[in-house]
Amino acid sequence: MPRRSSRQLWADKLSGKSVTQPADTPLSMQRKPFRGIILGIDPSLRGTGLALVQFIPGEKAKLLHSHTLKIKRTLTQADCLGEICRTIINTLESAHVRHVATEGTIYVQNFQTAQAMGAARGAAIAAAAMQDIPVFEYAPLRIKQAVVGFGRASKEQVAKTVRAHLTSNVLLDFDEADATAVALCHAMTWRDPEMT
Numbered sequence: 001m002p003r004r005s006s007r008q009l010w011a012d013k014l015s016g017k018s019v020t021q022p023a024d025t026p027l028s029m030q031r032k033p034f035r036g037i038i039l040g041i042d043p044s045l046r047g048t049g050l051a052l053v054q055f056i057p058g059e060k061a062k063l064l065h066s067h068t069l070k071i072k073r074t075l076t077q078a079d080c081l082g083e084i085c086r087t088i089i090n091t092l093e094s095a096h097v098r099h100v101a102t103e104g105t106i107y108v109q110n111f112q113t114a115q116a117m118g119a120a121r122g123a124a125i126a127a128a129a130m131q132d133i134p135v136f137e138y139a140p141l142r143i144k145q146a147v148v149g150f151g152r153a154s155k156e157q158v159a160k161t162v163r164a165h166l167t168s169n170v171l172l173d174f175d176e177a178d179a180t181a182v183a184l185c186h187a188m189t190w191r192d193p194e195m196t
Contacts, residue, residue: 032192033057036098037064039091039128040183042175043102043120045080046071049175050088052095053166053183060167061184064095066176077116081123088127100128101186103178104137138185143178146185 034055042049052064069087071080092100102124105117128135141151148161159177163169165184172180 034187038183039097039100040179041102041124042178043124045116045120049179051179055187062167068175084123085127092131100135101182104139143181143185146188147181
């Protein structure tokens with residue numbers, strides 16, 4: 001049987017096709033498919049993307065809800081962080097979320113931008129921690145590699161690829177598509193501790 005690339009395997013897994021492991025794959029390398037709801041978060045001080053995505057092995061991912069938290073420029077940074085925290089807590093309380101996945105820190109040249117993004121990420125993580133839900137962080141390049149197949153994909157490419165992986169086939173705005181991509185990345189790469 002010809003060996004398939006990791007990109008092909010991930011695409012098959014997300015589309016609900018059977019993905020068989022080679023017989024010689026060590027048990028520690030095998031993955032049990034993720035089952036449950038993931039809250040994907042694309043943190044930003046004034047435009048945080050949120051996506052509740054349900055995963056059932058053998059089926060396409062189902063987008064339960066997506067939202068972009070748009071915060072007015074007139075609000076202070078502290079008010080923005082409070083609104084991010086409140087919104088995420090309310091979202092977590094609206095569904096039986098198993099894991100939270102968020103985009104990690106990215107490199108930016110502007111210190112103030114980096115500081116604001118880090119603060120938004122911290123508010124999102126704190127909200128999940130207050131609900132005792134495990135949080136997983138992924139670098140933007142890793143998310144794009146997992147979902148699209150290459151780390152330099154554009155926002156348009158991410159949105160189109162995310163659309164193809166969902167049962168609803170809906171084209172999301174960029175913040176919501178990015179949040180959904182984080183959830184997809186987590187479902188594809190997370191390893192069940194019981195399998196190790």
